[in-house]
Amino acid sequence: xAKQIKxxxxxxxxxxxxxxASPAAGPTNPNLTDxxxxxxxxxxxxxxxxxxxxxxxxSNDNFIFEISxxxxxxxxxxxxEEYVREWKESAxxxxxxxxxxxxxxxxxxxxxxxxxxxxxxAVAFLSSATANAGLTTEANAxxxxxxxxxxxxxxxxxxxxxxxxxxSGIRGMLYDRVASIGVNxxxxxxxxxxxxxxxxxEIVGSATTAEVPYYKPEGLDARFNAENGTYxxxx
Numbered sequence: 626x627a628k629q630i631k632x633x634x635x636x637x638x639x640x641x642x643x644x645x646a647s648p649a650a651g652p653t654n655p656n657l658t659d660x661x662x663x664x665x666x667x668x669x670x671x672x673x674x675x676x677x678x679x680x681x682x683x684s685n686d687n688f689i690f691e692i693s694x695x696x697x698x699x700x701x702x703x704x705x706e707e708y709v710r711e712w713k714e715s716a717x718x719x720x721x722x723x724x725x726x727x728x729x730x731x732x733x734x735x736x737x738x739x740x741x742x743x744x745x746x747a748v749a750f751l752s753s754a755t756a757n758a759g760l761t762t763e764a765n766a767x768x769x770x771x772x773x774x775x776x777x778x779x780x781x782x783x784x785x786x787x788x789x790x791x792x793s794g795i796r797g798m799l800y801d802r803v804a805s806i807g808v809n810x811x812x813x814x815x816x817x818x819x820x821x822x823x824x825x826x827e828i829v830g831s832a833t834t835a836e837v838p839y840y841k842p843e844g845l846d847a848r849f850n851a852e853n854g855t856y857x858x859x860x
Contacts, residue, residue, distance in 0.1 A: 631689075636649060637653040760775060799840070827839045
């Protein structure tokens with residue numbers, strides 16, 4: 626048998642809780658027989674120790690407490706729910722950061738103002754060989770043919786749209802996964818299994834592969850690059 630406990634770190638030398646005195650020798654887990662840490666939440670650490678360890682939770686002054694199954698499960702659930710809130714926000718932050726990298730060569734104002742119009746004109750020209758005034762003017766100013774310009778516009782626009790859709794899709798998938806996270810509160814062991822489950826990884830990609838978190842959005846950029854065959858290629 627083992628006791629379920631929660632505790633704050635202690636001084637490595639004195640074993641006095643960091644909540645009581647600043648740890649001169651550095652913070653560490655208390656020296657308890659068979660101590661096994663299972664998760665942490667804020668300043669608290671959770672786990673088990675040998676049943677032979679004496680812990681008087683009622684009068685304890687070193688911030689080490691034995692807790693019930695119900696309290697243990699409740700705190701696991703609260704910790705997972707905290708991850709869900711953080712990861713939902715992080716999904717959009719990671720998406721924004723990836724867009725900054727991938728679309729660095731696109732001026733957002735200019736692109737928003739003219740991309741659709743220029744793309745339609747380029748596609749129309751490549752289909753009918755009839756150029757509008759804008760394409761002709763830009764091609765002459767650039768010193769290339771209208772055909773070359775139209776092909777550049779078409780290629781760049783379609784590349785942008787593809788990347789935009791991929792990034793939005795990956796972010797949406799991760800957000801949906803995070804939103805679907807639940808906690809099995811049947812027992813301490815099932816709640817801990819739920820906690821472990823949200824920290825699993827998966828392999829993505831084909832031409833290049835990457836091991837990325839299944840839920841945690843911080844792997845969004847590696848996932849995008851692996852799925853595009855550019856992971857670890859310096860592209």
